[in-house]
Amino acid sequence: MQPEARTRARNLPRGALAVLALLTADGCTSLTAPPVPPPPPVNPAATAAAVAGEYLTLLQHLLQSPAAEQAEIVSAAQHEYDTAPTRSHQLKLAIILGTRGHPAANLPKAQGLLRELLANPEMLLPVERALAAVELSQIDDHLTLETENRTLQAEAARLDRERMVSANHRLQTELEENARLRRELEEARAKLDAIANIERSVNERKPDSTGR
Numbered sequence: 001m002q003p004e005a006r007t008r009a010r011n012l013p014r015g016a017l018a019v020l021a022l023l024t025a026d027g028c029t030s031l032t033a034p035p036v037p038p039p040p041p042v043n044p045a046a047t048a049a050a051v052a053g054e055y056l057t058l059l060q061h062l063l064q065s066p067a068a069e070q071a072e073i074v075s076a077a078q079h080e081y082d083t084a085p086t087r088s089h090q091l092k093l094a095i096i097l098g099t100r101g102h103p104a105a106n107l108p109k110a111q112g113l114l115r116e117l118l119a120n121p122e123m124l125l126p127v128e129r130a131l132a133a134v135e136l137s138q139i140d141d142h143l144t145l146e147t148e149n150r151t152l153q154a155e156a157a158r159l160d161r162e163r164m165v166s167a168n169h170r171l172q173t174e175l176e177e178n179a180r181l182r183r184e185l186e187e188a189r190a191k192l193d194a195i196a197n198i199e200r201s202v203n204e205r206k207p208d209s210t211g212r
Contacts, residue, residue, distance in 0.1 A: 051127045055095060063101050074104040087123050090116070091132055098139050111139045 062073050077096050081089040090113055098110030114136040121129050 051125060052131065055092070055131060058092070059095065059099055062096060062099060067103060070102045071104060074102070087117060088128070091124070091128055095131065095135055098135050100142070107139050107143055111136065111143065114139070 058073075062070055065073065074096055077089070077093045081093045094110045094113035094117065096110075097104070097106045098114070099105060100107070114132050117124060117132050118129070118136065121132075124132065
């Protein structure tokens, strides 16, 4: 501050000096640190598109990679979740395990992870809730179909066994009946042979009427 300015400042009242000090300080602050502009508003649609794009890119990479790289992707997702079990890591692992087409797919485990996430949906972003709900619905449908298919296969196998047992029983009965009939036929033939032998013996013992 110049000497003349300091002289004029000493002649000002105390209140004016205080105001002048505040204005001077504010001016200095404005010169040294301009105010930070507020952050741009969040665009929910852009955020949802970005999150969905990340998951789709991950799944595309997973399904198009060789088996060794697929195993690495699954292992990395599992390690992330084990190290930091956040909601996003849990959703990522669940979607990877719930995607069929790679050796490490584990639909029951993915189903459990997704159900746990959707038990507290407020902890997820709207797009994450939608992804979790869609994935869980598909997994539920697939596992239901698998259960029904196993039930039908078991029922078909049971019916085949019953038919086989029934057929074997009928065959055994027929074999036993055929054996009985053969025995009866053999007994009848033996009786006929005995009668024939008796008749032949009687005929041989009769006197020859022509000779008399």
